[in-house]
Amino acid sequence: MTMDMTPRWELPLLFAGQAQKEMFHNEALTRIDMLLHGQVQSADLGEPPATPSAGECWIVGADASGEWVGREGMVACWTEGGWRFASAMAGLALWVVDRGHAMHHDGAVWRSGACRPDGLYVNDARVVGERMGAIGNPSGGLVIDGQARGAIDAILNILRTHGLIAA
Numbered sequence: 001m002t003m004d005m006t007p008r009w010e011l012p013l014l015f016a017g018q019a020q021k022e023m024f025h026n027e028a029l030t031r032i033d034m035l036l037h038g039q040v041q042s043a044d045l046g047e048p049p050a051t052p053s054a055g056e057c058w059i060v061g062a063d064a065s066g067e068w069v070g071r072e073g074m075v076a077c078w079t080e081g082g083w084r085f086a087s088a089m090a091g092l093a094l095w096v097v098d099r100g101h102a103m104h105h106d107g108a109v110w111r112s113g114a115c116r117p118d119g120l121y122v123n124d125a126r127v128v129g130e131r132m133g134a135i136g137n138p139s140g141g142l143v144i145d146g147q148a149r150g151a152i153d154a155i156l157n158i159l160r161t162h163g164l165i166a167a
Contacts, residue, residue, distance in 0.1 A: 038094040052078035134166040
């Protein structure tokens, strides 16, 4: 069985005696350019933009229309030769400009990255937000509970050590 493209990213292969090898080579370079250290403008559009610039890419959103019909979830890149599409594979990560964070494909769907401008997320729930101001250690008071103060000091120390609150 002869393969005419690579199994993962469908890059066209060259063969001895093949006519117009430059076309196949250029197509492979175009696909590499759209996926290597990739950046997309958005992951929310279902309709192709009216005036894309060469090299700009998008993750095709739901309810795709126009030239994107049936391409939901694929990476669409505008080139001098028109739209090029690549199917997403598990592990593909792309920076999404309008979201300000990366998204990755898990093999089934695109997911937002854990590190976002407003915090750290696990399963799309923010678990760590922006660093808050300093909290003073307990002091004073009429009744001193050494164990409670020790526990509070230990909690504050851990939060400061991990950078979650200022020192």
